[in-house]
Amino acid sequence: MVRLLSRIFNTNYPSLLVTYGLTLLENILELLYPLLIGRAIDDLLQEKYMGIISLASLWLLHTGIEVARNIFDTITFTRIYNNLVVSVVLDQHRKGVASSQIAARSALSREFVDFFEQDVPNLVTSIFGLIGSLVMLLLFDLRIVGYCLLIIILITLMQKFFIKKYLGFNYS
Structure with missing residues (x-):
């Protein structure tokens, strides 16, 4: 499975790097919203409009x-899915695999593409959200960051305990 994911990435890395680069840029811009909203409010209270123009510009760029x-x-x-499915169908047909199995394996190919299309960007967005939130809290109050890190450690420890329980129930 890892070999197939590596092959998909290596074959399509220029396109994947562009799409992941756009995802990174999108996440960076999203982190700027609280800052520019605050500046827009401050400027509006002083009857200035540069803050709202900056916020609108960020919104247009982000969109x-x-x-x-x-x-x-x-x-x-x-394109990745089509190339993968064609190669799976041709390879399986050449090996004499039954049509129903070829259809099932073709459908399974969608899961591999979904990993790159959905799971990787969701992971990046989650990491950006976590780190961005901690940095913003750090700028606001150092104690809150300490409490958040403590909560993350506790949740991680609890997760390890519950994963062992889950695996024990489902794979015993």
Whole structure:
């Protein structure tokens, strides 16, 4: 499975790097919203409009990048899926595998593409959200960051305990 994921990435890495780069840029822009909202409010209270113009500009840029990423993602991941399915079908047909098994394996190919299309960007977004939140809290109050890190450690420890229980129930 890891070999197939590596092959998919190595074959398509230029397109994947562009789509992941756009995802990173989108996440960075998203982290700027609280800052620019605060500045917009401060400027409006002083009857200035530069803050709201900056916020609107960020929103337009973020929306444009999001639209471009969605278009590029659709093209990239459709092409990856089509290439993968064609290679699976041809390989399985050449080996004399039954049609029903070929159909099932073709459908399973979608799961591999979904990993790159959904799971990797979701992981990046979650990491950016966590780190961005901690940095913003750090700028606000150092004690809150300490409490958050303590909570993360406790949740991680609890998760290890519950994963062992889960695996014991489901795989025994």
